Amino acid sequence: xxxxxxxGLVGAILLIASAVILGVSPDVFVNSASLLIVVGGSLLxxxxxxxxxxxxxxxxxxxRAFKFKLPETQDSIEELVEIASxxxxxxxxxxxxREVSSPxxxxxxxxxxxxxxDETIKQLLDKERLMTLDYNRSGSxxxxxxxxxxxxMGMIGxxxGLVxxxxxxxxxxxxxxxxxxALLTTLYGAMIATMxxxxxxxxxxxxxxxxxxxxxxxxxxxxxxxxxxxxRVIEQMLSSYLPPNQRDKAPEAEASxx
Numbered sequence: 001x002x003x004x005x006x007x008g009l010v011g012a013i014l015l016i017a018s019a020v021i022l023g024v025s026p027d028v029f030v031n032s033a034s035l036l037i038v039v040g041g042s043l044l045x046x047x048x049x050x051x052x053x054x055x056x057x058x059x060x061x062x063x064r065a066f067k068f069k070l071p072e073t074q075d076s077i078e079e080l081v082e083i084a085s086x087x088x089x090x091x092x093x094x095x096x097x098r099e100v101s102s103p104x105x106x107x108x109x110x111x112x113x114x115x116x117x118d119e120t121i122k123q124l125l126d127k128e129r130l131m132t133l134d135y136n137r138s139g140s141x142x143x144x145x146x147x148x149x150x151x152x153m154g155m156i157g158x159x160x161g162l163v164x165x166x167x168x169x170x171x172x173x174x175x176x177x178x179x180x181x182a183l184l185t186t187l188y189g190a191m192i193a194t195m196x197x198x199x200x201x202x203x204x205x206x207x208x209x210x211x212x213x214x215x216x217x218x219x220x221x222x223x224x225x226x227x228x229x230x231x232r233v234i235e236q237m238l239s240s241y242l243p244p245n246q247r248d249k250a251p252e253a254e255a256s257x258x
Contacts, residue, residue, distance in 0.1 A: 005066050009196065012195045034187075041157075046145045046146050050141075054142065070211060073241055075101075076102075076218070079100065079105075080217075080218070081232075081235045083100075095109050102218065104128065105222075112222060118223045121222055132211060133212055136211065147197035150190075150192040154189020157188075161181035165178035217241045
């Protein structure tokens with residue numbers, strides 16, 4: 001569970017809800033016509049921008065903003081060095097059936113066991129990485145589009161409410177409901193964009209970058225293992241994926257072989 005996403009979104013919603021409750025009656029902030037225009041209208045406009053599978057897949061991908069977590073880079077490096085040591089001592093067949101922390105890594109190890117050459121391994125893993133990037137990018141684009149569309153639909157609702165109000169100025173009873181639609185649609189649009197859609201889009205973009213970097217680390221290690229590179233050299237090579245303040249803590253590469 002990503003507590004930063006959870007605390008940020010839930011905290012923002014609770015703060016707004018508290019401001020509403022501490023003010024006038026919360027019922028004032030609920031208007032079915034405004035919800036229909038902003039929520040329904042925004043989702044339909046976003047659907048028009050994408051295919052149905054992309055639209056539905058984005059909401060499935062949104063769960064990654066809350067639940068998805070990659071292994072620590074240092075832990076992955078240690079795992080890969082161990083794999084490299086086994087492959088060096090026992091050959092690629094010694095890795096068969098080994099449990100690993102990532103399906104992507106498991107796919108690469110199976111290629112080693114199957115005897116694929118380093119060029120083929122790199123091509124296949126790069127293709128899988130690009131497909132994963134495309135999936136994550138699609139989800140991020142849908143929520144970015146929602147963040148753009150929701151305030152615009154709020155403005156449309158505001159204009160509708162103003163037209164209704166100005167066309168019935170002789171009836172004082174109609175002014176209040178029309179003004180509510182005018183103001184609440186703007187509020188709903190801003191809330192959806194700022195508090196929900198934009199944070200999820202940004203977090204999915206971050207997940208996309210993190211996962212792509214981890215998959216590049218796996219690819220570099222697996223190609224080096226296939227080429228018979230010394231595990232300590234592999235460890236030194238992979239340390240470039242660590243943040244600068246952690247690289248000094250990584251074990252120094254040894255000149256002797258393993």
